[in-house]
Amino acid sequence: MKRILPTIIITFFSSLYLSAEKSRYDEPYPVANSKKGLQVEMVEDALVLGVKHAALNFNVTQLVDPNSDPDNPRWVKDGREYYFNRTYLNKIDSSIKKLSDRGVLVNLIVLAYQSGNTQINKLIMHPKAARERPNPLSAFNTVTEDGRRWFVAIMEFIAERWSHPEKKNGRVVGYIIGNEVNSHWWWSNMGRVTMKEFTADYLRTMRLVHSAVRRQSSWARVYISLDHHWNIRYEAGDEGQTFAGRPFITYFAELAKDGGDFDWHLAFHPYPENLRNPKFWNDQSATKKSTTPRITFKNLRVLTTHMRKSEMLYQKQQRRIILSEQGFDTPKAPDGEKIQAAAYCYAYKLVESIDGIDSFILHRHVDHRNEGGLLLGLRRWDKGNPKKKIYDCFRFADTPKWEAIFEFALPVVGIKKWP
Template sequence: MKKKWLTAVVVAGMALTMSLTAFAGSWKKDAIGWWYDNENGTYLQNGWSWVDGNRDGVAECYYFENSGYILTGTTTPDGYQVNGDGAWTENGVVQTKQVAAAVNESVFSKSGSKKGLATRDTLFNNTSVSDLGVKHIIYNFTNFEQNFMDNFRNTKAHGVSVTAIMLNTPRNNPEPQSLPAGITGQEANYYGFNVTSQAGIDATTRLANRFASLYRDSIDNWVIGNEINYPNAWNYTPHSSIENYADQYAHAFRIWYTAIKQNNPSANVYIPFDYVWTEQSPSGGYYKAKDLLRLLNDRLRDLDYGIAWHPYPQGLADPNFEDDSKATNSENSLIINMKNINVLTDYLQKPEYLAPNGKVRHLILSEQGFNATNEDVQADQIAKAYNIAKNNPYIEAFFLAREYDQPGEMHNVGGALQEMHFGIREAYERGGRPRKAYSVYKSLQ
């Protein structure tokens, strides 16, 4: 056994089918032996307890004496064998039981709420955050703004966490060489960070250090880029293959991760994906998230990276996700959205995807919108989506993509451009009338 943070699940005697109670604590050892500290002033004692020693969702069973120490290498008072580590064995085989894999703690889980919102303004009183009861905001840095520290501190003072999405653009970029070499600024919406030359690496490092230092006490969490599995549109990065692209993004992510953690060790840093899981897109430069995640995990598994997922309804235009045919309850589903988000959270519990501490990686639903083709349907689907997220222990936060509609936000629907209305309010420029979804979201806990 090792001195790690563990999950202990207690049962009465050896009745394996009885209900389980989860505890968070740690193993301790002294001159007498091993015991389990519940970290709340109590310890495990008086019989059998299940303990998930490596946070992989598989627990072993240990016999704790009245004193709290485990028995090792012997026969227990009720006649069972335990090995040298104290684990119950039958015919020399350690007995195990499936339990829920441990969840990483974060500013989200500590808040007691998953309700979040992307805001168009950084001034707390200029948003609907307080009225809605939102506990988390997310903000897109599209112009390398360097003067929002006090605004975000004020937001945090109101008990609301702040997550920043760092988007690389030519606009006001204090480190132009952090952009891909040779761009015109017209290739895509946003760009990847340049790590193909030493000058680019140095510029990206300076940029990351600058912003991580500026916002060290005012931003809780960071998302690096946008929908990186579609680089031609949202993270433009000249590359020769998906492997080469993964190399570049992983290098840039590591630079940002290091700078952020040096300035704020408790911050989480996320990799953003859209909902395309295994579908072969007709668009060029569009990668399956499942493939790219595997490659990035190979390169970044030593870091405590998180995932920021965008589980929009299929095709974006129809807000009803419940009948989305491409979202299936299969590891090879074409897309993953709120209909089948459990596919992603199940996948992230695989041992090879666990964080370095053995826990399931941080996961936020950092962007999703439900087009207001019908206000009743939009409100209904938002409520259903939120409750799915609320009841999934591996989802830390649920962010609606728009407080207000964004005028002129066009998407290709059936070959024709159609304006989207993702906001729970009409566009600010058009009066900002709250839709039914506003009051429904406000009522959700």
């Protein structure tokens, strides 16, 4: 009886979010020609680079118009009107459309940044987000009635806008909900919580997203976001701030099945164990065992093996995996650019050889001055954003020229042939 009662309660509660409606737009999921992707900052440059997958940050608090300006786009849900900032929409539309019109599969990283508007923050940001959080990011407010209503309206509105068959505003194929949520204190803050408390809250949000998206699109995907900590938590936090990815995603899958399973997927970030050392092939905490502390590019097959376990499947099929954010620092040494580029070459060939991973979306496009000293970009942040050695490696990675371009990397990595 102890097991049956919670299951009944969860199933009944979850049925509020699961929609049996037929999707407004029914199409197959699009197919890309390669796994090459980028978190795009310069759209025209990304097209020159030949990206096949793109990830764009999407800040929900910039979208919301609580003042209901009649000149702004609106969405009607359950008899209520919700208005959205036209300026922000036009900006994101422009990037999405330019990319998707050229066949790029665009994913949005859906985030809740603190805004300067307290009314918007109250609607969108999690009511238990800690004031002392290290970044201005919060989990989503799907706790209060107003928060849930707005959140569902937002997701339905953008799913309809970017799934429409006319594609006049562009096309989005996936929604990554939050960022590295197993290290929630930094990237998806809802205060100090246990893993089970966080999972219950995040699962509610994911169900709402999935139902909202499915009402519009039969094919757009919804993703969980995890960092590379697999059987250990991020060492900078305690158990109320961060937890290991493996027990979290396993518990998430169990809880989701108890309440009626749905097709969620995984956006993973296999950074090197030391973000300042791009030589991931030397990672000591990335082993081939299921108990590995971390999953990096060195041991990615541990991830695909785990996701093929019966308890992780959806309708007997493996859930999709994308690598939605990871990159390689440029060491401050004469051969720094060479090492960074070699790391990308090796990682790309590894990912290319592994079934079950759909894309490798590199972070970043351009070095950032305020990323803790990391220099992860294809271009430098100097005037004119000059290209680094990795630029051409990325550009030609999925072309017939790849072998000649990648050849320099073999002795750097210490291998004689590619995977």
